[in-house]
Amino acid sequence: MLLKRSPAEWTLLRLCGELLKHTSAHGIPNVFRAAHWCRRLLWAVFVGFALCCALWQCTEMVLNYYRYPSHEKITLVSNTMLAFPAVTICNLNSVRYSSVRKSVTMTKSLQDLGLKQSHRRNKSSCWNTTCPDSPAESDSYPRALRKFASQFNQLSDEEKIAMGHQLEDMLIFCNFHGQMCDTSFFSGFVNYKFGNCYTFNSQKTTDIRGAPISGAALNTTRAGFVYGLHLELFIQQIEYVKDVTHSAGIRLLVHNHAASPFPEDEGVNIPPGTETDIGMMKVLIKRLKSPYGSHCTDGDGIKNFYHDVYGSRYTRESCKRTCAQLSIVENCGCSHWEFAAPPDLQYPKCNLSAVGVSECVELYGYKFAHGMLPCDCPLQCKEELYQLTVSGSQWPSSAFIEKFSSDLREMGGQLSTIADSPQLIRDNLVKVVVYYQQLNSEQIEEEPSVSEIDLISSMGGLVGLWVGFSVCTLVEFFELFVDMLVFFAQRCLWKAVPNTYANPCSERGRASFTGHKTTNM
CATH class of the missing domain: 1.10.287 (Helix Hairpins)
Known part of the structure; x- marks a missing residue:
């Protein structure tokens, strides 16, 4: 038995029915316009299925968006000018032998280290035989080396700087972008393994001792060998400490001027007696902050x-x-x-x-x-790297060494003591050239795989594909929502105000009838 509906309910149903019959959402009007109940049922099932599929795929899109996926975009950027990076050099020998001899404690430690080194070499004969000593003795040399390093690093920074190689003694020639440079272009720091290290173009205003230097940033406008940094260095092998320094040359790092260099873990070794050419290409990496995957x-x-x-x-x-x-x-x-x-x-x-x-x-x-x-x-989040291409050749050449020897004699000091021996020259001198191979730089940038616009566009495409919804359709339903609010507001106001209206004609007729009866009486 159907309940009898009030006129207000019939009006609300009519309000919704008019929208559903004429909405631009494809499929929904057919549920109401179909003449046969079987067609209405089929249309209703299909529309329900399409709505479920659209809802499911839109949910997957939203969940994927909140996983914050990302991808990398690689761009080759052409530049007319590039900032030249900082170049750090360290002598592979951390402390000068002449300075060690002035310290009684370090001299004693160095003697112990030499004994341990000699003992370790003698133990090499035990490769295929049984050695009588305990396994702990095999660790005696590394312990002695750590003890020597510990005693050196117990010194103050001023003492360590004084004991290390001085840039004034090492730097023979410096040229950048065709212009001469000197020690005022270098700052410095003390490394626990390599001693004094010096950085070209660090953009700091003081050198290793705190004296003021030029901190201006250096740029290059041309790529190629000629327009790079040219250095000739005297590594002073005569000052190397035996049993501590096992290789000769310098350690070189190319890095961003604002980053701390770690020569013990990074960089390349440059051997003496060679001209080492280092071509570089700048790589800029940009990452996205949380909530994206890199969490930079x-x-x-x-x-x-x-x-x-x-x-x-x-x-x-x-x-x-x-x-x-x-x-x-x-x-x-x-x-x-x-x-x-x-x-x-x-x-x-x-x-x-x-x-x-x-x-x-x-x-x-x-x-x-x-x-x-x-x-x-x-x-x-932002990182600058430099891809290096290293090549080398003999330096100085046999044709040039005679002229170079005469130049070393004029310089005097320790350089004059090696000037007469081509072998000593090649054992003690290093030439290195650092330059941009090209002014193009590579930029690797992390980008969101799904942006807000991508999400809205994809959801709109899916809803339009399955049920034909568009922005106009949403406006239609918004209009229905507003009409329903107005409808319920009118009903509430109609119930809240009492019915005090009286028909004047009825009142007038009732009064006349009453007066007529009174007169007759």
């Missing part, structure tokens, strides 16, 4: 000792080394000389001769090397 950072809120000490910007490597330093400080009670430590850290440098310190430092050094420390060090 600009270093905000992350402790970075290398920024505190050297003023360099955040890198993942500097973060890891800061984390390692903090782990050693917290667990060993000292700061390790391999990592940067700001002056306000207020912890002494680790003395590996102290009881328990060596084992503690070795433990956390092992954890650092194997990535076992709990460090939260995301990638940097």
Whole structure:
């Protein structure tokens, strides 16, 4: 039995029915316009199926958008001018032999190191035989080497700088982009492994001793060998410390001027007696911040000792080394000389001769090397890399060495002592050229795979494909929603106001009838 509907309900049904019969959404009007009930049923099933498919695919699109997928876009950028990178050079010998001899403690440590080295070489005869000594003795030379490095790094920075190779003695010739340069173009720092290191174009305003230098940024407007950085260096093999330095030459790194160089892990070795040409190409990497997959950072809120000490910007490597330093400080009670430590850290440098310190430092050094420390060090959002192409040739050549020898005699000092021997010249001198192969740079940029516009466009295409919805269709349903609000508002107002209206004709007729009856009475 059907319930009897009120006129208001019939009006609401009529309001909805008019929209559904004439909506621009394909399929829905056919449910109401079909003459036979079977056709109506088929249309209703099909429209329901299409709506479910559209809803399912739109849900998948939204979920994929909130997974924040990304892709890499590689672009070759042509430039008329490129900023020249910083170039760091370190002598492979960390401390001069003449300076070591002035220190009684380091001389004794060096003698012990020489004995251990000699003992280690004698042990090489035990390759196919059984050695009577314990396995612990095989580690005596590395321990003696670490002890020597520990004693060197216990010194103050001023003492270490004085004991290392001086740029004034090493730099024979410097030319950049066809213009002469000198030591005022170099800043410096002390590395625990290589001693004094010097950086060309670091854009810092002080040198390794704190004296003012030119910090202007250098650019290049031409690519090629002629327009690069030309250096001739005297490595002073006569000052090399035997049993400590096993190879001769310099360590060279090409890096961004705002990043901390780590020559112990990066760079290339340049041997003496050669002209080494290093062609480079700039690669700029840009990553997306969280919530995208790389979760990169600009270093905000992350402790970075290398920024505190050297003023360099955040890198993942500097973060890891800061984390390692903090782990050693917290667990060993000292700061390790391999990592940067700001002056306000207020912890002494680790003395590996102290009881328990060596084992503690070795433990956390092992954890650092194997990535076992709990460090939260995301990638940097902007990173500059330089792809290097290295080639070399004999230098100086046999045809040029006689003229070059006369130039060395005029320079005087230690250079004059090697000027008469072509072999000594090739053993002690290095030439290196660093230049851009081309002014094009490669840019690798991480981009969102799905943007807001892509999401809306794809959802609109799917809904239009399955059920024919468009923006106009949405406006139609919005119009229905507004009409329904108005309808219910009118009903509420109609019920809230009491029916006080009286028909004047009825009142007048009733009064006349009453008066007529009274008169007759």
